[in-house]
Amino acid sequence: MAIVTSYSNKKFLILDDMPEMRSTLRAQVGSLGCQNVAVSGTVKEALEQVQNGKFDVILCDYYLGPTTDGQHFLEYLRSRNIISRSTLFIMITAEKTYEKVVSAAECLPDDYLLKPFTAETLQVRLERLLEKKSRMAKIDALQDKGQWADVIKACDEMIATPDRYLIDAMRVRGNALLACGRNAEAAKFYTEALAMRSMPWATLGLARAQHAQGDVETCKETLNVLIAESPQFLSAYDLLGRAHLESGQADDALKVLDQACLIAPSSIARNRAIAKVAEGQSDFARVELALSQVVKKTRNSPLRETADIARLGNALTELGEPDQAIALIEEAKKNFKNDLSDPHLASIEALAQKKAGRPELAGKALARALENQHGALPQEVSMSLAKACLANGQQDAGEKILKSIVQTHPDSTAVHALVTDVMREHGSADRAQALIDNGVKEVIALNNEAVRRGKAGQLGEAATMLAEAAHRLPGNVQIVSNAAFALLLDIYTNGLDSAKLRDAEQFENGVRSLNAEHPKLADIAELRRRIRGKFAQANAESEAR
Amino acid sequence: MSFLDLAALSIHDVKNRLAALAARAEVKGDSETLNDALRAAAELSRLLACYKADAGQLGAQIDANCPAELVTDLVAENRPLAGQEVKVDGEHLPDLWFYDDNLVRMVLANALQNALRFTRQHVTFRVSASADWLEFGITDDGDGYPDELLADPMRSSSMSHQGVGIGLYLAHKVAALHRNHGLAGSVELHNDGGAVFTLRLPK
Numbered sequence: 001m002a003i004v005t006s007y008s009n010k011k012f013l014i015l016d017d018m019p020e021m022r023s024t025l026r027a028q029v030g031s032l033g034c035q036n037v038a039v040s041g042t043v044k045e046a047l048e049q050v051q052n053g054k055f056d057v058i059l060c061d062y063y064l065g066p067t068t069d070g071q072h073f074l075e076y077l078r079s080r081n082i083i084s085r086s087t088l089f090i091m092i093t094a095e096k097t098y099e100k101v102v103s104a105a106e107c108l109p110d111d112y113l114l115k116p117f118t119a120e121t122l123q124v125r126l127e128r129l130l131e132k133k134s135r136m137a138k139i140d141a142l143q144d145k146g147q148w149a150d151v152i153k154a155c156d157e158m159i160a161t162p163d164r165y166l167i168d169a170m171r172v173r174g175n176a177l178l179a180c181g182r183n184a185e186a187a188k189f190y191t192e193a194l195a196m197r198s199m200p201w202a203t204l205g206l207a208r209a210q211h212a213q214g215d216v217e218t219c220k221e222t223l224n225v226l227i228a229e230s231p232q233f234l235s236a237y238d239l240l241g242r243a244h245l246e247s248g249q250a251d252d253a254l255k256v257l258d259q260a261c262l263i264a265p266s267s268i269a270r271n272r273a274i275a276k277v278a279e280g281q282s283d284f285a286r287v288e289l290a291l292s293q294v295v296k297k298t299r300n301s302p303l304r305e306t307a308d309i310a311r312l313g314n315a316l317t318e319l320g321e322p323d324q325a326i327a328l329i330e331e332a333k334k335n336f337k338n339d340l341s342d343p344h345l346a347s348i349e350a351l352a353q354k355k356a357g358r359p360e361l362a363g364k365a366l367a368r369a370l371e372n373q374h375g376a377l378p379q380e381v382s383m384s385l386a387k388a389c390l391a392n393g394q395q396d397a398g399e400k401i402l403k404s405i406v407q408t409h410p411d412s413t414a415v416h417a418l419v420t421d422v423m424r425e426h427g428s429a430d431r432a433q434a435l436i437d438n439g440v441k442e443v444i445a446l447n448n449e450a451v452r453r454g455k456a457g458q459l460g461e462a463a464t465m466l467a468e469a470a471h472r473l474p475g476n477v478q479i480v481s482n483a484a485f486a487l488l489l490d491i492y493t494n495g496l497d498s499a500k501l502r503d504a505e506q507f508e509n510g511v512r513s514l515n516a517e518h519p520k521l522a523d524i525a526e527l528r529r530r531i532r533g534k535f536a537q538a539n540a541e542s543e544a545r
Numbered sequence: 546m547s548f549l550d551l552a553a554l555s556i557h558d559v560k561n562r563l564a565a566l567a568a569r570a571e572v573k574g575d576s577e578t579l580n581d582a583l584r585a586a587a588e589l590s591r592l593l594a595c596y597k598a599d600a601g602q603l604g605a606q607i608d609a610n611c612p613a614e615l616v617t618d619l620v621a622e623n624r625p626l627a628g629q630e631v632k633v634d635g636e637h638l639p640d641l642w643f644y645d646d647n648l649v650r651m652v653l654a655n656a657l658q659n660a661l662r663f664t665r666q667h668v669t670f671r672v673s674a675s676a677d678w679l680e681f682g683i684t685d686d687g688d689g690y691p692d693e694l695l696a697d698p699m700r701s702s703s704m705s706h707q708g709v710g711i712g713l714y715l716a717h718k719v720a721a722l723h724r725n726h727g728l729a730g731s732v733e734l735h736n737d738g739g740a741v742f743t744l745r746l747p748k
Contacts, residue, residue, distance in 0.1 A: 018561065020561075020565050021561060021564065021565070024564065024565060024568035027568065027572060028568065028571075063557060094556060094557040094560040094561065095553055095556055095557060095560070095590065095593060112647075114590070114647070115560050115561065115563075115564045115586070116560060116563050116564030116566075116567040116568070116582060116583060116586050117564075117567075118567065118571055118579065118583070119571060120621070121618075121622070124618065124621070128614065162640070163640050164609075164611045164640040164641055166609070166640070166641060167608075167609035167641065197643060197725050197726065197748065198725065199607075199643075230604070230606075231604065232604055232606065
């Protein structure tokens with residue numbers, strides 16, 4: 001190789017559960033001249049190291065003992081953006097054909113290294129991968145920042161002068177088109193790529209584009225062809241499951257996810273997906289089956305999620321096993337102090353204790369749940385909390401929460417149906433319709449009143465009203481986006497106000513986290529630009545004077 | 546637990562031991578032991594791949610790969626004995642071709658090792674590309690393939706002959722997994738002043 005990288009300034013992390021392999025790897029990395037090497041024997045340790053500093057290269061063994069593996073670790077790191085795209089992640093495995101299942105592209109390692117290998121092989125691989133990283137550095141940095149339009153431009157430059165990274169650039173380009181909602185363009189791009197030859201990633205991209213354009217049936221056809229051609233391509237099952245679910249075919253969705261589980265039985269993500277679908281079907285035996293596997297695998301690992309315990313506890317309670325649910329929750333609370341104050345877990349505990357015939361303990365758990373409901377709770381958590389209130393005789397508190405769920409989704413009949421179900425279960429079906437109607441009416445009236453005041457020139461009043469509502473209903477994307485817009489319009493018209501600017505920014509971020517492609521975001525950005533222009537000009541004028 | 550699962554688990558274990566052995570040998574500069582450990586591990590991988598092929602579970606994961614890198618690596622990893630040499634014949638290769646890198650390396654490493662075992666002096670590793678095909682040719686100057694192997698290369702009795710092993714059988718299976726636009730990969734064996742192994746992969 002012409003250029004030999006200096007490794008003395010590169011930071012390495014080695015993760016392997018076998019002490020002998022760790023020292024072997026360490027010696028091999030050391031022989032490349034690298035001195036900055038961290039070594040871990042467990043995911044927990046490795047995670048702490050990754051969170052405390054940036055690594056250039058992570059060498060991770062696929063097999064990490066009976067409960068976890070390198071793929072789970074990588075999925076965790078990538079899904080939470082704990083490592084950036086500039087970190088090289090290399091999976092070390094004994095048998096590629098056995099272990100490599102194709103998961104979502106963003107959860108693939110940069111490369112696989114087959115055991116045994118020599119220090120020389122390691123060096124050759126590292127040289128190539130680091131060369132590729134440096135060629136892709138600009139695009140990776142733009143992707144990390146989510147600047148999709150610039151990503152596309154940078155990819156176009158690479159594609160115009162094709163080299164060995166052509167396919168890498170094409171994959172990123174397609175992904176970027178989808179990420180910024182240029183779906184028709186994405187579909188065309190993938191179709192052209194597929195004319196070159198069949199490539200599973202391009203077929204999946206095409207299916208994603210069809211899905212994003214709302215063409216669910218064509219999307220399903222594309223995915224069925226893909227699965228027939230590349231049965232190992234797990235992302236295809238995930239999207240197909242979603243598509244079935246969206247067209248109301250929950251049974252088909254479960255079938256597809258089960259099929260995927262046969263190929264990758266240890267997949268935590270897929271078992272979670274199965275549990276979610278089954279929960280929607282009130283098939284709690286299925287939920288229990290899927291989530292007990294997840295919990296078994298993640299129980300004492302940092303990859304655990306409290307929501308898994310809560311959902312499993314809920315399923316056990318629904319199946320008439322509240323004591324099992326309580327034991328599960330107690331174990332979690334004992335081992336993880338954050339779980340002590342988790343409102344989701346406390347709500348399920350309250351439901352389980354009530355069902356087990358211990359109303360006092362149920363009341364205590366409910367009080368803990370209500371104390372800890374800070375900020376915008378996910379809908380699932382609010383719903384559990386409402387159920388726990390209703391089950392424990394706190395009718396008013398429960399209905400208040402249900403009303404805010406309705407007001408967060410005033411247009412969603414699916415959410416309204418869920419609210420009706422909960423109320424029916426607790427014997428107040430007769431009040432459900434009125435609660436929903438009033439909730440929706442209030443939101444509409446509020447929006448209308450804000451518009452009226454805005455038109456009457458009372459921009460400050462309109463903004464205050466909407467901001468107050470947005471604080472109360474942080475999950476209602478229409479209200480939150482209108483609040484951001486109204487605040488900025490007030491600022492544009494009546495002058496800068498730092499408190500209002502701060503609120504507007506908070507709401508804008510709120511909209512982005514609810515729906516990054518919400519159309520109002522473009523209007524908000526334009527208004528911001530005009531505010532900058534107007535007040536920069538005013539500043540300049542006052543300075544000139 | 547199926548045989549495949551058991552086999553994969555014990556192969557994993559054996560490979561870890563071989564990896565430790567290889568690492569110790571590498572530290573000591575004992576290249577003979579190092580090579581034996583690497584070859585033994587490769588043989589195990591081929592065995593597992595053959596089993597999967599027979600069970601219909603060997604899927605090719607076809608991606609864009611760089612043929613020039615593959616050739617460089619294989620030559621570097623399979624050094625000839627004293628008095629032998631490997632000549633590479635391949636220029637103007639395309640940057641990218643579509644194949645399963647892992648499986649194709651497995652097949653070509655085996656063919657190259659066979660050639661080095663039976664050659665007198667010279668092994669030629671040839672690569673060329675046309676619009677539709679990438680062709681690898683490995684030629685030695687030994688006695689050539691026995692007639693019964695040429696007559697029926699997939700028959701198992703001829704495979705054990707001269708210790709050619711399971712590699713050729715696997716080569717046919719792997720080639721057939723490479724398909725595009727109605728074209729399928731192939732393996733061809735013939736004699737021309739020695740054994741000539743040819744693997745053709747469609748784009």
